[in-house]
Amino acid sequence: MSPKVLFVCVENSCRSQMAEGFARLHGDNVVEAWSAGSKPSGKINDTAVQVMKERGVDLTRQSSKGLPDLPKVKWDYVFTMGCGDACPTLPAKLREDWAIPDPKNLSTDEFRQVRDQIEKKILDLIREIKGAPHVDQTKEKVKEFVRDRYAKIAGGKKQSCCGTKEDSCCGTKEDSCCGSQNTETCCSDSKSLGYSVEELKDAPEGADLGLGCGNPQAIANLKAGEVVLDLGSGAGIDCFLAAKRVGAQGHVIGIDMTHEMLSKARENAKKGNFPNTEFRLGEIEHLPVADNSVDVIISNCVVNLSPDKPQVFKEAFRVLKSGGRLAISDVVATAALPEDAKKDLALYAGCMAGAVAIPELEAMLASAGFKDVRIQPKDSSREFIRDWAPGRKIEDYVVSANITGRKA
Numbered sequence: 001m002s003p004k005v006l007f008v009c010v011e012n013s014c015r016s017q018m019a020e021g022f023a024r025l026h027g028d029n030v031v032e033a034w035s036a037g038s039k040p041s042g043k044i045n046d047t048a049v050q051v052m053k054e055r056g057v058d059l060t061r062q063s064s065k066g067l068p069d070l071p072k073v074k075w076d077y078v079f080t081m082g083c084g085d086a087c088p089t090l091p092a093k094l095r096e097d098w099a100i101p102d103p104k105n106l107s108t109d110e111f112r113q114v115r116d117q118i119e120k121k122i123l124d125l126i127r128e129i130k131g132a133p134h135v136d137q138t139k140e141k142v143k144e145f146v147r148d149r150y151a152k153i154a155g156g157k158k159q160s161c162c163g164t165k166e167d168s169c170c171g172t173k174e175d176s177c178c179g180s181q182n183t184e185t186c187c188s189d190s191k192s193l194g195y196s197v198e199e200l201k202d203a204p205e206g207a208d209l210g211l212g213c214g215n216p217q218a219i220a221n222l223k224a225g226e227v228v229l230d231l232g233s234g235a236g237i238d239c240f241l242a243a244k245r246v247g248a249q250g251h252v253i254g255i256d257m258t259h260e261m262l263s264k265a266r267e268n269a270k271k272g273n274f275p276n277t278e279f280r281l282g283e284i285e286h287l288p289v290a291d292n293s294v295d296v297i298i299s300n301c302v303v304n305l306s307p308d309k310p311q312v313f314k315e316a317f318r319v320l321k322s323g324g325r326l327a328i329s330d331v332v333a334t335a336a337l338p339e340d341a342k343k344d345l346a347l348y349a350g351c352m353a354g355a356v357a358i359p360e361l362e363a364m365l366a367s368a369g370f371k372d373v374r375i376q377p378k379d380s381s382r383e384f385i386r387d388w389a390p391g392r393k394i395e396d397y398v399v400s401a402n403i404t405g406r407k408a
């Protein structure tokens with residue numbers, strides 16, 4: 001049985017409602033979430049409704065409840081949102097105050113910051129609950145390792161490509177040979193992935209960390225006005241290129257589970273002035289995106305990193321509109337990796353050991369509901385994959401591929 005979690009604030013109009021919404025979004029089947037207010041206002045705050053809608057959560061489906069309206073159950077967790085002395089002390093196995101500031105009188109942008117703070121707390125909570133012994137700990141460990149690696153890449157001075165090398169030529173303007181002013185001579189990496197120099201000039205400085213393994217724009221056939229979702233957006237390179245293509249009437253959403261990457265992408269969006277692009281914190285296995293709301297899903301070298309790929313494709317199918325398209329670049333296995341490589345977490349986080357064979361991938365996509373699935377391996381990619389783990393001969397086992405499909 002899922003643990004029962006109660007979120008409490010004073011008016012039950014913003015913080016606890018947002019926490020309940022995120023717990024349902026990210027932790028459905030993991031927790032049973034409720035919210036209540038010690039002095040309920042009877043209505044849900046309009047700004048909370050607006051900023052949660054941006055995350056694909058419809059708060060209008062929830063109701064504002066007071067403590068006496070709650071079912072008489074034993075709570076496993078009670079989290080108060082920062083109501084200080086006004087917080088009730090309800091019995092529970094674990095009680096904690098999250099000290100979330102009350103956003104009621106804040107601007108919409110500040111409200112969004114509080115929303116993101118709550119979302120992070122919920123993701124941490126879900127992760128912690130999933131870490132309980134009955135849940136597959138290996139998958140969580142793998143994710144933690146991957147998150148840690150990309151946090152370091154986002155925050156570090158020296159950047160490295162998708163691979164295991166710590167010192168590579170890809171990075172931010174200040175400390176590497178690749179920057180938008182130098183793409184022609186230096187960034188053969190990005191060019192060998194299929195990006196044109198012209199295209200790269202459209203992205204803000206620092207958005208291209210050289211972490212991809214292809215160019216999803218080349219297969220996505222994006223049109224003006226479309227809604228695009230990028231799974232594992234990193235510092236935002238593909239989101240910014242997509243944003244130019246879909247134009248002001250279109251909208252681009254990047255999802256990433258690594259806070260440090262998200263901050264970098266948001267900074268880049270501000271720097272480059274991309275009002276049609278937003279970045280959301282989340283896991284691609286539990287997308288913070290509404291059902292049937294996206295025209296095209298792109299992704300660049302990310303699905304291989306997920307320890308639960310069938311769930312990623314299930315989620316991708318859920319959020320696509322009918323007629324929507326999947327257009328991703330990713331690595332696939334052309335031969336079974338040696339056992340020692342399969343167990344090597346650095347090779348996993350470096351986009352190699354998590355690659356699955358093409359027939360297996362086809363079966364996952366078909367079982368999620370995708371039609372017209374096409375997986376085209378690119379033999380030429382072995383050349384740059386060789387540099388990801390020099391001497392390990394990984395290029396004999398994995399290649400980059402274009403993966404497309406359609407929701408009928």
Ligand SMILES: C[S@@+](CC[C@H](N)C(=O)[O-])C[C@H]1O[C@@H](n2cnc3c(N)ncnc32)[C@H](O)[C@@H]1O
Pocket residue numbers: 146147150162208209210211212213231232233234235236237238255256257258261282283284285299300301302305306351
């Ligand atoms: C190899 S990088 C690719 C980044 C970006 N697509 C690019 O081409 O620059 C992988 C990115 O996916 C994110 N990521 C990995 N696994 C994820 C998951 N399960 N959910 C959400 N993001 C994930 C990482 O944080 C990282 O930013």
